[in-house]
Structures are given as C-alpha cells and as structure tokens.
Amino acid sequence: MASSFDSSLYAKRRRGNGISMVLSFAATAFGLGWLVLILGVLVWNGVGGLSLSVFTEMTPPPGSDGGLLNPIMGSLVITMLAVAIGTPVGILAGTYLAEYGRHEKISSVIRFINDILLSAPSIVIGLFIYEVMVAPMGHFSGYAGAVALAVIVIPVVVRTTEDMLTLLPNTLREAAASIGLPRAHMVWFIAYRAARAGILTGILLAVARISGETAPLLFTALNNQFWSLNMNAPVSSLPVVIFQFALSPYAEWQKLAWTGALIITITVLALSITARALASSGKQS
C-alpha cells in the first residue's frame, strides 16, 4: 500500500496549493495597498491646505491664496438639484418594475436597459445633455449640469428601489389587499414605509456616485471663476475646479486641488459608509 503512494506527485500538489495561497495573499495585499496608498497621499497633500478659508473664500486668481467656496456651493446646489430631479423618477420607475409590471416583458427590457445605463460612460451622458440642452439653449448652464447628473442618478435609484421592494414579503401586499386597500395606497403607505431604509440607501449611493463626477459637468455646467449660483449660467463645481487647478502650473492652485480632492473623497466615502450601515441595519430590523 505504502509503495503505491506517489509522494512526489503529492509534494507537487501541495506545492501548487502553497503557491496559489501565497499568490492570493499577495493579490489581496496589492489591492488593499492601493487603497492605503491613495488615501495616504491624499491626506498627506490635502490636509495642509485644509483651513477655514477654504470654506469661506472664493477661488483665487493664479498666484494668490484663496478658497473653494464657490465650487463647493456650486457642487452642493447642482447635486441637490440632480437628486431632486432624478430621485422621484427613479423611485417611480423602480416601483413600476417591482409592484406593477414585475413579470411583464417590457419590464425585463427596462431592467436590462437600466443595468446598461448604470455602467454607461459618464462622458457620453455629458455629450447627450450638451446636444439636448446646451446646444439648443445656446449657453452652458447649471441646469444642464444638474440634468446630466440626474441621468446618472436615475438608474442607481431604479435598481435599489426595485431590489428593496422585491425583497418585501408578499404577505404584506396580500394583507393590504384583503382589507380592500387600493394598490396605490398599499405602495404608498405600506411598501414604501417597509422599504424606506433600502430606498434611502439607494439615494445616498447615488449622491456618492455623482459628487465626484467630473466628465458630465465639463461641457454642461462648465465652470465659473466667480460667485454665481445662477443655475441658468455656467456654475463652478468642485470636481471641475480640481481638474482645472491640478493641471495648472501654479503651486497655489495645485494645493487647492489637493485640498478639494480630499474634501470630495471624505464626502464620498462617508456617504457610502453611511449607506452601507443603513443597509445592514435595515436588514436586521
């Protein structure tokens, strides 16, 4: 029995297993390493410029100090407007897919298209909004930027809303139907309440997604050196200012770009961690 045991083959298999384990450790360390490296560099370069004046002063002309007040405000307003446009559409569409047309043919088509929109290149969305809004209006505007971001918000919210509503137990719907509640009331007063945490998670994820988006704003909202919240005119936004300042030859601008990058990253990571916490707390309760 012992003689038929091929110990060299066994050693070879063990070696292969060992190598694969080492490689998978290395791969994981590689992946985590980038996260540490990028965040580390970001904090290292950005935290020095982080002061009150960043939030109270305008973007400076080349060669002098200043802050990021106008791009921060611009980003806030554009983002809020985008969420205000995109969220209702997304929730309603998700509702249709989950509550009304769950098994319809058209729903599976919409689901498929929505998944594709979810990962469509954002710069193409910018071109689309340029064609349908900026070109006909004849000028760049904050509205165009907000609509471009709304187009990115919609698929995220559709997807999470549908998923969350689908997870609800059908007994809830049957109980509502049994006491004669019309479907709209059931959705409005029961399904939405039960799925509230999940839907909110989707909105937060959408906000996280768009707060760093640059490409769709480049030729919709454009940029503005001055204080302007006139949404019918070019509006400054944090990502676009970072893009412009980072590629400039001025040290002050580059420093502000790093600070802006740090602010955006902290915001986005905080949003996505909150969304995650919300999602897991919703699951437990």
Added chain:
Amino acid sequence: MSAAENPSRAKVLGKLRVSDNAFRIITRSAALLVLALLGGVIVSLIIGSMPALHALGLEFFTTQSWNPVTEKFGALAPVYGTIVTSLIAMLIAVPVGLMIAFFLTELCPMWLRRPIGIAIELLAGIPSIIYGIWGLFVFAPFLQQHVQPFLISAFGNIPILSSVFEGPPYGIGMLTAGLILAIMVLPFITSISRDVFDAVPPMLKESAYGLGCTTWEVFRNVVLPYTRVGVIGGIMLGLGRALGETMAVTFVIGNAHKIATSILAPGTTISATIANEFTEAVGDIYTSSLILLGLILFVITLIVLTIARLMLARIEKRIG
C-alpha cells in the same frame, strides 16, 4: 339609510380608482422614461455626429490624422489608445481580482471577510478624478523614475518586446493609464467574482474535498468551471468601465494623437480626447467629430455591457 350612503361610497371608490390608475400610469411612464433615456442618448449622438460623417465620410474610421486647422479628423488613434489601455488594465486586474476573490471566499477567516471586502469596494467608491490627480502627481513620477527605466533596459534587447517598451520614460503615457485603470476596475471584478464564488453549492466543493483535492484544486477544477459564465460577465463589466473611464485617463495619457507601438509613449483615448478638446472645439466639423467619437465609444461599451449582462443573467438563473 343605505340609499343615502351609497352615492358617497361610490364617489369615494371612484376617486380611489382614479388615483390608483393615475399612480400606475405615472410609475409606468417613469419606467418608460428609462427606455427613452437610452434611445435619446443614441439618437442625439447620431444627429450630432451627422456633420462629421457628411464631411469626412468613412475616412474618419480609417485615418489617424487629427488636424483642427484643416478639419481632417480620424478616429484611429483614440480608438487604438482606448483598446490598448483597457487591455493593459484587464491583463492585470483579471488575475489579481480573481485571486482576491479566491482569497476572500476560500482562505480568509470569517471575521476578516467583511472588512476586506468593504475595503476593496471602497476602491470603487473613490471618484475617478482622485485617481487622476494621484496618478499625475504621484504615480507617474514614480513610474518614470523607478519602473520605466527598468522596463526599457530589461526588454531593450528582446526583438518584439523592445518595440513595446521603447522610447524615453515620460512617466505619463498608455502604460500609466492602463495601470491606473487596472486599480479602478479591480474592485468590480473582485466583488462580482466573490459573489458568484460564494454561490457555488457547498455540496460540490465538499465532494471534491472528500476526494482529497487541495484548496487550489477545488477552486481551479470545481469553483471556476461552475461559475465561468458569471466570472466572464464580471470581467466584461470591468472592461466596460475601463473603456469609458474618462478623468483618471485624461490626467495621465498625455493626449497625443498618434499611434505608437511603445506602451510607454503618450497617446490618447476616446474619452480623454472628448474631455480635453470638447469645450475648445471650434467649428461644426470639429465638435461633430468629437460627438462621433462619443458615439463610437457608446456603441463599443453598449456591446461589451450587453454581453456582460447576458452572461450575468445566465449565471443568476443557474444559481437562482
């Protein structure tokens, strides 16, 4: 008594019916709007690219000249750059992503799985402009000083590889863009492969272990074949990201409209060309050429993403 009540009851019920129908119609039109969005993107891009198609014709797809002065534009250089950078990204991100997913599903202790999984997913949450600024100021100088000179001297005497790694170490260029793209698509490949690996029925794996297979053999011969469709779907999804990624690439690609055999040379991609030049484009033909580039990018990603979704739908059906 009932005679007095019935009319108001009918009225209330009628109202409810109206509001019920209204809500249904509103949700349905919102859902149809999603379809309209995709249609709108395609139609508007086609209309926008008409002037360039009329002026340049099919030459647009076969030349690499990019001259705003003579208004001669060709898509070859950006298309080439897009494909090369995405290929570099996938060459690195696919094996690394699969190995991380292997680690997370088969080797990692339970209590560490969630934290590591979340950390990898946070990589996907970092906005692309952050990758761009980091790539330009930190990663590109590092590659220029430490990695690229080594690559040039190491492969300088090997016939084919020498032309792939030739020229001065600029720091910025297609290799740098590809590497940054690799980091960016890594989390997508990892999280989808982890999800499909997790869904393999334990019975299958346990039978293989029972036969005496090692962890790696179980992964290689049971898990991977069972989840192949899903893994390919995840890879295609990552590829879709890499093809369309804009800001990170724009920072480090160098924006040079020429096809170089060396991956160390500056180049351009479709998205970087649009991001760099669109607001400065003067004249209908120039603007329209950039929109036509956008259309090409959209069609390519549409095909890739459709394949990805079809494959993921297939694995979902199997796993249930």
